[in-house]
Amino acid sequence: MVQCSRPHLDASFAALSDATRRGVLEQLARADASITDLAERFEMTLTGMRKHVSVLEQAGLVTTEKVGRVRTCKLGLRDLEAEAAWIEAYRQHWDARFDALDAVVEELKRKERPDE
Amino acid sequence: MNESGSKPVTQNRTTIERKSDRELVVTRTFDGPTRLVFEAWAKPELFRRWWAPKSFGLTIISYEADVRTGGTYRLEMGHASSEQSMAFFGRYIEVRPPSRLVWTNDEADEDGAVTTVTFEDQAGATLVVVHELYPSKEALDEALASGSTSGWGQQFEQLDEILVGLGG
Numbered sequence: 001m002v003q004c005s006r007p008h009l010d011a012s013f014a015a016l017s018d019a020t021r022r023g024v025l026e027q028l029a030r031a032d033a034s035i036t037d038l039a040e041r042f043e044m045t046l047t048g049m050r051k052h053v054s055v056l057e058q059a060g061l062v063t064t065e066k067v068g069r070v071r072t073c074k075l076g077l078r079d080l081e082a083e084a085a086w087i088e089a090y091r092q093h094w095d096a097r098f099d100a101l102d103a104v105v106e107e108l109k110r111k112e113r114p115d116e
Numbered sequence: 117m118n119e120s121g122s123k124p125v126t127q128n129r130t131t132i133e134r135k136s137d138r139e140l141v142v143t144r145t146f147d148g149p150t151r152l153v154f155e156a157w158a159k160p161e162l163f164r165r166w167w168a169p170k171s172f173g174l175t176i177i178s179y180e181a182d183v184r185t186g187g188t189y190r191l192e193m194g195h196a197s198s199e200q201s202m203a204f205f206g207r208y209i210e211v212r213p214p215s216r217l218v219w220t221n222d223e224a225d226e227d228g229a230v231t232t233v234t235f236e237d238q239a240g241a242t243l244v245v246v247h248e249l250y251p252s253k254e255a256l257d258e259a260l261a262s263g264s265t266s267g268w269g270q271q272f273e274q275l276d277e278i279l280v281g282l283g284g
Binding site: 014017087090091093094095096097098099100101102103104105106108109112 | 130131132133134140142144146147148149152153155156162165166167168169170171172244246
């Protein structure tokens with residue numbers, strides 16, 4: 001069993017706690033992109049996107065490289081999949097569970113309604 | 117992304133966060149009064165109906181729970197990919213209807229987490245927060261890292277152990 005080093009785990013979980021940053025990673029998994037591309041795609045300012053990319057970079061999830069005038073972002077060398085998959089599977093598990101809970105709560109509500 | 121004006125109902129709004137070295141937090145809002153959502157957790161016959169998500173190949177084999185402060189629970193679950201069942205058990209440290217449930221997860225020896233679930237009224241809806249506190253940073257890191265190199269199948273089994281260990 002290979003363990004991610006702990007500071008990395010902390011940094012990557014912090015980085016992954018944001019929906020935009022997860023979106024950026026998904027995007028970069030499909031193709032490298034410039035900050036400008038990403039800012040447009042996520043409808044935010046360049047500065048905002050730079051900040052997000054910088055958080056991802058510090059977590060080792062993204063690397064950036066300046067080619068000419070454009071800064072290109074790509075997925076980092078570190079194994080992102082572990083954390084991303086773990087947290088996503090965890091979320092899906094709870095989501096599925098909570099969907100079922102929704103159904104139970106809905107039924108309880110229906111049963112109560114005649115009394116109201 | 118804000119969803120201004122839209123109802124927080126029946127949308128998949130489950131969020132997960134690692135709050136600190138030792139804590140994981142899951143949140144979701146339910147469209148129903150707090151007392152009913154609490155009831156769905158605290159009444160064993162209701163709990164059985166939703167705790168094991170069928171889409172994950174999980175089934176509840178047996179479940180006994182004495183849901184009151186100081187009471188115990190024991191849950192046995194089966195997974196489609198595994199012949200062996202998994203047992204989860206522990207003790208309710210605090211049961212306070214309709215707002216709070218706290219239990220231990222004793223199947224992992226001394227590394228078991230303590231799970232706190234709070235139910236908060238939000239104008240007729242209920243915010244549920246599941247808070248899992250591990251005894252040490254190492255215990256949580258271990259839980260997270262143990263899935264890191266395995267494939268999905270194995271990872272899910274490990275996940276199941278951790279996830280199902282969240283509760284009883």
